[in-house]
Amino acid sequence: xxxxxxxxxxxxxxxxxxxxxxxxxxxxxxxxxxxxxxxxxxxxxxxxxxxxxxxxxxxxxxxxxxxxxxxxxxxxxxxxxxxxxxxxxxxxxxxxxxxxxxxxxxxxxxxxxxxxxxxxxxxxxxxxxxxxxxxxxxxxxxxxxxxxxxxxxxxxxxxxxxxxxxxxxxxxxxxxxxxxxxxxxxxxxxxxxxxxxxxxxxxxxxxxxxxxxxxxxxxxxxxxxxxxxxxxxxxxxxxxxxxxxxxxxxxxxxxxxxxxxxxxxxxxxxxxxxxxxxxxxxxxxxxxxxxxxxxxxxxxxxxxxxxxxxxxxxxxxxxxxxxxxxxxxxxxxxxxxxxxxxxxxxxxxxxxxxxxxxxxxxxxxxxxxxxxxxxxxxxxxxxxxxxxxxxxxxxxxxxxxxxxxxxxxxxxxxxxxxxxxxxxxxxxxxxxxxxxxxxxxxxxxxxxxxxxxxxxxxxxxxxxxxxxxxxxxxxxxxxxxxxxxxxxxxxxxxxxxxxxxxxxxxxxxxxxxxxxxxxxxxxxxxxxxxxxxxxxxxxxxxxxxxxxxxxxxxxxxxxxxxxxxxxxxx
Numbered sequence: 001x002x003x004x005x006x007x008x009x010x011x012x013x014x015x016x017x018x019x020x021x022x023x024x025x026x027x028x029x030x031x032x033x034x035x036x037x038x039x040x041x042x043x044x045x046x047x048x049x050x051x052x053x054x055x056x057x058x059x060x061x062x063x064x065x066x067x068x069x070x071x072x073x074x075x076x077x078x079x080x081x082x083x084x085x086x087x088x089x090x091x092x093x094x095x096x097x098x099x100x101x102x103x104x105x106x107x108x109x110x111x112x113x114x115x116x117x118x119x120x121x122x123x124x125x126x127x128x129x130x131x132x133x134x135x136x137x138x139x140x141x142x143x144x145x146x147x148x149x150x151x152x153x154x155x156x157x158x159x160x161x162x163x164x165x166x167x168x169x170x171x172x173x174x175x176x177x178x179x180x181x182x183x184x185x186x187x188x189x190x191x192x193x194x195x196x197x198x199x200x201x202x203x204x205x206x207x208x209x210x211x212x213x214x215x216x217x218x219x220x221x222x223x224x225x226x227x228x229x230x231x232x233x234x235x236x237x238x239x240x241x242x243x244x245x246x247x248x249x250x251x252x253x254x255x256x257x258x259x260x261x262x263x264x265x266x267x268x269x270x271x272x273x274x275x276x277x278x279x280x281x282x283x284x285x286x287x288x289x290x291x292x293x294x295x296x297x298x299x300x301x302x303x304x305x306x307x308x309x310x311x312x313x314x315x316x317x318x319x320x321x322x323x324x325x326x327x328x329x330x331x332x333x334x335x336x337x338x339x340x341x342x343x344x345x346x347x348x349x350x351x352x353x354x355x356x357x358x359x360x361x362x363x364x365x366x367x368x369x370x371x372x373x374x375x376x377x378x379x380x381x382x383x384x385x386x387x388x389x390x391x392x393x394x395x396x397x398x399x400x401x402x403x404x405x406x407x408x409x410x411x412x413x414x415x416x417x418x419x420x421x422x423x424x425x426x427x428x429x430x431x432x433x434x435x436x437x438x439x440x441x442x443x444x445x446x447x448x449x450x451x452x453x454x455x456x457x458x459x460x461x462x463x464x465x466x467x468x469x470x471x472x473x474x475x476x477x478x479x480x481x482x483x484x485x486x487x488x489x490x491x492x493x494x495x496x497x498x499x500x501x502x503x504x505x506x507x508x509x510x511x512x513x514x515x516x517x518x519x520x521x522x523x524x525x526x527x528x529x530x531x532x533x534x535x536x537x538x539x540x541x542x543x544x545x546x547x548x549x550x551x552x553x554x555x556x557x558x559x560x561x562x563x564x565x566x567x568x569x570x
Contacts, residue, residue, distance in 0.1 A: 005285060006323065008277045009055025009078050012177060015113075016049060016161035025162050029103040029111050033095055035088060036105050037112070040145075042165060043227035043263035044084050045104065045113060047278070049161035050176040052260075054281050059086040061156035062119040069131040072270065079321055080277070081270040083132060085123075086115070087151035093120055096155065104159075111162055118157040125150075133267045134306070137299045141231055142265040148481065165261075170226075170240055173259045180221075180258055181283040187256075191218035193286035193327055194279035196293075198229040198264065199358075200242040200384060202376040204332040206249060207341040212288050212327040213254065220255040221284055222247070228263040230296060232492055238387040245379035258282075266296040268306035269314040273322075276315060280324040289315055290329030334374050366391040366567060391567035395425065395465035396495030398559065399486065401477040401538060403530045404516060405508035406501040407547040407555070409433070412474040414556035419470060422569060428464050430457050432475035445527050451482045458486030465494035478529045480536040495568055499559060500541040505530050507548060542566075 007013075017025055037045060047053045055078055064074050065083050072081040096102070102115040129136045129143045138144045167174050175183070184192060193216055195209045201222075213220040224243060226236040240259065247257050262278070265271055271294035279287045293311035298304055315326045330343040336352040347353055356364075356375050364371050368390035371381045398415065400408040409431050416429050435457055436443070443449040454477050461471035477483050483498070490496045508530070509517040520528035527533045538544075543562050545555050563569045 005280065005283055007051070007054045007177075007281050008323075009076075011054065012181075012281060013048075013051040013054045013057060014178065015051075015057060015159050016164070022162040025114060025160060026111055029101070029114050029162070032101040032103040032114060033092075034103045034105060035086075035092065035115075036107065036109070038087075040228055040263040041086060041104075042106060042112075043261050045159065046165050046261050048084065048159055049113060049164070050178075052177050052262075052278050052281050053084060054177075056080075056084060058115065058118075058158040059154075059156050060084055062121050062154075065123070065154065065156065069128050072273070079273075079318060081132075081273045082265065082267075083128065085154045086156070088153050088155055089151050090153055093153035093155065096120055102155070102157075106165060110166070112165055113159045113161045113163075115155070115157045115159055117155060120153065120155050122152060123154050132270060133265070135299065137305075139298075139300045140266070140296050140305060142267055142296070148484070167261075169237065170259060173240065173257060174261070175258050177282045183256070184283050187219075189219045191216060191286070192221050192284045193218045193288060194221045194223050194282070194284040195288050196223060196225070196275050196279070198225045198233055198239075200234055200239050200376075200380055201246045202380065203374065204334070204341055206246060207332045208329060209255075209288065210250065211330070211332075212286075216286050216325070216327060218286055220250070221279075221282070222255060222257045223260050223279065223282070223284075224257075225262045225264055226259045227261045230264070230266050231488060234384070235387065238383055242380045242383050245383065246377060249377065264294065266294055268293065268295050269310045272311035273314055273318065276322055276324050276326070280322070284324060286325045286327050288327045288329055291331060293329070336374075339374075391495070392570045393468070394494050394568070395468040395470065396497065396563075396568050397461045397465050397471040397473060397490050398497050398499060398563075399461070399477070399483070399490075400472075400474040400499045400501055401483060401541075402501030402503060403505060403508045403535055404476060404528075405511045406503035407511075407552065408474040408476075408501045410552045411499075411501065411545070411547070411555045411559070412472050414552045415559055416472050418556050418560055419472075419569075426464075426469040428460075428469060428471050430460060430471060430473045430475075435475065447479070447527070447533075450476075451479065454479075454482045455485060455489075458489045461486070462489045462493055465490050465496075468494075476529050476535075478533065478535045480538065483538065495566070497543070497559075497563065497566065497568075498538060498541040500538045500544045501547060502537075502544050503547045 048056050060083055067073050067075050068080055068083045072079060074080045096117050098117055100117045102117060103111050104113045104115055105111050125146050126136060129146055133140055133142050136143060138147060193213050209220055222243060224239060243257055272289050276287050289312050291308045292306060295306050312328055332341045333344050334354045335342050336354050365384060365388045400412055402408050412429060416427055419427050439456055440453045443453050454475055457473050457475055461473055464471040487496050519525045520531040529535050547555060
C-alpha cells in the first residue's frame with residue numbers, strides 16, 4: 001500500500017545512466033543522427049525516463065503501437081491505453097534504419113537521451129484517431145494535433161537517459177515517481193488519493209478533494225498537469241501559484257502538492273485510465289475521476305465527445321487489473337441557505353443552490369465583474385486577475401486576409417489611426433509588403449515560403465498580443481491551414497479577430513495599379529493568388545467586409561464597432 005504499492009507492470013523504470021556512463025554516452029552521441037524534440041515529445045520523454053510511464057522503456061515500436069491503438073494493451077499483455085510515439089519528418093526518417101542510434105535533444109540542443117531505433121513506419125492516422133480518440137473530428141484538440149502538427153512518420157525504440165530535462169520554475173515541486181514514493185514513505189502515508197487537475201482550484205474543488213480523502217481515510221496528493229493541456233487553458237505558472245495559495249486552506253499535514261509534466265491528449269475514458277496508471281506509478285492508492293474526466297468539450301455538431309460517466313465506467317471495467325482504486329467525482333454546489341457546499345444529488349427543493357460555470361467565470365474575468373467569495377478564495381481570484389485582465393485591457397490581433405488589391409492595407413492603416421486616436425495600448429502594423437521587406441526578404445512565393453512568411457507574421461503578432469499590445473496584420477494569407485496555425489498561436493495569449501476582406505476578384509483586378517494581375521494572366525508571374533494559385537475563403541471569420549461601395553474610413557469604423565462589441569475596446 002501507499003509508498004509500497006507495486007508499479008504498473010511490476011517495476012518502476014529508471015532509464016537514466018549514472019554520471020560516468022552518461023558522459024560516455026554523450027560523447028558517443030556526437031556521431032549519432034540528431035533530433036530536436038517537440039514540446040509534446042519533451043513531456044513524453046521525461047515521463048518515460050523517470051518511470052512515470054512504467055513499464056515503457058522507450059517510444060512504442062509498431063507492434064506495440066497497433067495493439068495499444070486497437071486494444072489498449074502492449075504486446076506483453078499489460079494494460080496501456082495511450083500510444084506514446086516519436087513522430088519525425090519523412091526526410092529525417094529516410095536517413096534512419098533499424099539499429100541506428102539517435103541523439104534526442106531539447107530546444108537548446110542539450111542531449112537528454114539516445115534512442116536505439118527499432119521500427120520506422122508511416123501510421124494510419126485515421127485509424128489512430130478512431131481507435132484512441134473515438135473520432136476523426138478535428139475540433140478534438142488531439143485529432144487536430146495528430147493531423148496538422150504531428151510529423152508523418154513514427155520511430156520506435158528503447159531509450160537511454162543521459163540528462164534530465166531542465167526546469168527553471170517551481171523546482172521544489174518537480175519530483176520523479178521515486179522521489180514522491182520516498183516522501184510518502186518518510187511521512188508514513190500508506191493511503192494516498194490523487195487529484196488530477198489542469199485548472200485553478202476553487203472552493204468546490206477543495207471540497208471535492210477533501211471529501212474524497214475523508215471517504216477513503218487517505219492523505220491527498222494534488223497532482224496538477226504542467227505540460228501541454230487543452231488550448232486556451234490558464235498557463236501553468238498562474239495555476240501553480242493558485243495551487244500554492246489553496247494548499248494553505250487544507251488541514252495541516254494532510255495534503256501535498258507535486259507537479260506532473262504530462263502532455264494531455266484530452267481523450268476522456270482512455271485518458272482517465274492513463275492518469276490512473278501514472279498515479280499508481282507515483283505510489284498513489286486512489287485517484288479521483290470526475291464527470292467527463294479529461295473531456296475536450298463538444299464536437300462540430302455541438303455534442304459532447306464523451307459521455308459524462310464513460311471514464312468512470314472504463315476504470316470500473318479494469319479495476320482489478322489497475323490496482324488503483326477510483327473515487328468517483330461528485331459535483332458540488334453551494335447551498336446559500338446552508339452556507340456550505342453539498343453534493344448536487346443531496347440537495348432538496350428548499351435549498352438555494354448557487355453555481356458559477358467555467359464559461360461564466362471567464363466572462364466575469366473578461367468583463368472585470370465580481371467573483372464572490374463563496375466561489376473562490378480571494379488569493380486565487382487575485383492571481384487570475386493578474387494574468388487574465390479584463391478584455392479591454394488585453395492585447396489582441398486584428399488579422400486581415402483577402403486577395404491582392406482587396407483593400408486590406410488601406411483599411412488596416414485607417415484602423416491603426418483610429419486605434420491610435422483612442423490610445424491606451426501600443427499598436428504595430430504588420431502589412432504584407434512591410435513584412436516581406438524587413439522580415440522575409442529572402443523568401444520567394446512558393447506555397448512553402450508563403451506559409452513560412454505568414455507564420456512569422458503570426459509569431460510576431462503573438463508576442464505583441466501576449467505583452468498587451470495590438471497587432472494589425474494585413475497579408476494575403478491565402479491558405480486556411482496556415483491561418484488556423486496563426487490563430488492557434490495567438491488565441492492562448494489574447495484576442496484574435498479575423499477580418500475577411502471579400503472584394504471580388506474582378507474588382508481587385510480593376511484596382512491593380514501595379515499591373516500584377518495582368519502579368520499573372522500573361523504567365524509572367526507564377527503562383528499568383530486568385531489566378532494561378534488558389535485563395536481559400538475563410539469559413540468563419542469574425543467579420544466579412546466587401547469594399548464595393550464602402551470607404552476605408554467606414555470599413556475601419558465598422559471594425560471598431562465589432563471590437564467594441566467583443567469587449568476589446570471601450
